[in-house]
Amino acid sequence: MSEFKDKSVIVTGSSSGIGEVIAISYASKGANVTLCGRDSQRLHDAAEKCKKAGAAAGNSIKTVEAAGDITDSRVQEEIIQKTVEAFGKLDILVVNHGLVLSYEPSLDECTEENFDATINTNLKAALFLIKKAVSHLEKTRGSIVCVSSIGTKVTCCYLISQSLSKVAMDHMVRILSLQLGPKGIRINTVNPTWVQSRISRETGSAAAGGVFEAVGKLMLSETPLKDQVSGPEEQADVVLFLSSHAARMINGETIVVDGGLVNKGHPCNFQSLLRGIVPPPKQT
Structure with missing residues (x-):
């Protein structure tokens, strides 16, 4: 029997991409x-996939759908309340939601509006959702896993706002590991490489010349671990591991899941590789 059977799990940003696969993975394990x-x-479509995955593994699982803007404190309260009312408890919180509003090839392209929206979504909403969940996680000696980015380990000069929000998230997790550990709650992050998802496609389509798609291909081509492409499934596997009993002594850590790419540095900074793919920063 899976250790996740009958556990109560919240996965934010789970209507597509990595979050959807994480939710389906938990459901498949009961x-x-x-x-x-x-x-x-x-x-709703993602919830149906979860039910099918649970049924395929012989588990009759329940789902809750909490639609709304995660930056809204009332939505955060609703997420926690609906979960506890439906499942009676909260065992695992996966903070996966994220926002990449724009491609920022230079400081000139970084606007206060986009910066505030990115920080409010990626960092502030994460912190205060966690705060609202703590009293419930303490009862179950539960676990929190945040989904961050390899952009916290190597500089990506084309994503200023998003990178800063994730760097702050990693440090938030280190701080909270000291505060929540005595309550029996572990907290860690998974730091994914570039993964093909709805958010990367949408951001790419908004950037001139399909920049993000081209950069994604470049990152994959530069990954040391050849013939293995990281998709949402590889990230989900590590999220489930970090919330499992096997990771019971891992707390406050950032686990990079990138096939070794960060050991080479971020390809977005290799100007010789990017010629013809990414336009140069504007000259002022």
């Missing part, structure tokens, strides 16, 4: 899952 996102239809 966990009851609350899915969170802004698009109610995509959220």
Whole structure:
């Protein structure tokens, strides 16, 4: 029997991409899952996939759909309340939601509006959702896993706002590991490499010349671990590991899942490789 059977799990940003696969992975192992996102239809579709995955593994799991803007404190309260009402407890919180609003090839392209929206979503909402969940996680000696980025380990000069938000998230996790550890709650981050997902496609389409798609291919080509491409499944496997009993002594850590790419440095900074792919920063 899976250790996740009948566990209560919240996965934010789970209407697509890495979050959806994380939710489905927990469901396949018998966990009851609350899915969170802004698009109610995509959220419903993801919940149905979770139920099918649970049934395929012989588990009759329950799901909760919490649609809304994660930066809204009332939505955060609703996510926690709905979960505890439906499942009776909270065992695992996966903070996966994230925002990449724009491609920022220079400081001139970084706007206060985009910066504030990115920080509010990626960092502030994460912190205060965790705060609201602590009293419930303390009862179950539960676990928190945040999904960060390899952009915290190597500089990516084209994503100023997003990179700063994730660097802050990693340090938030280190601080909270000291505060929550005595309550029996572990907290860690998974730091993914570039993964093909809805958010990367949408950001790429908004950037001139399909920049993000080209950069993603470049990152994959530069990954030392050849013939193995990291998708959402590889990230989900590590999220589940960090919330499992096997990781019971791992607390406050950032686990990079990138095939060794950070050991080479971020390809976005290799100007010789990027010629013809990424436009140069504006000259002032």
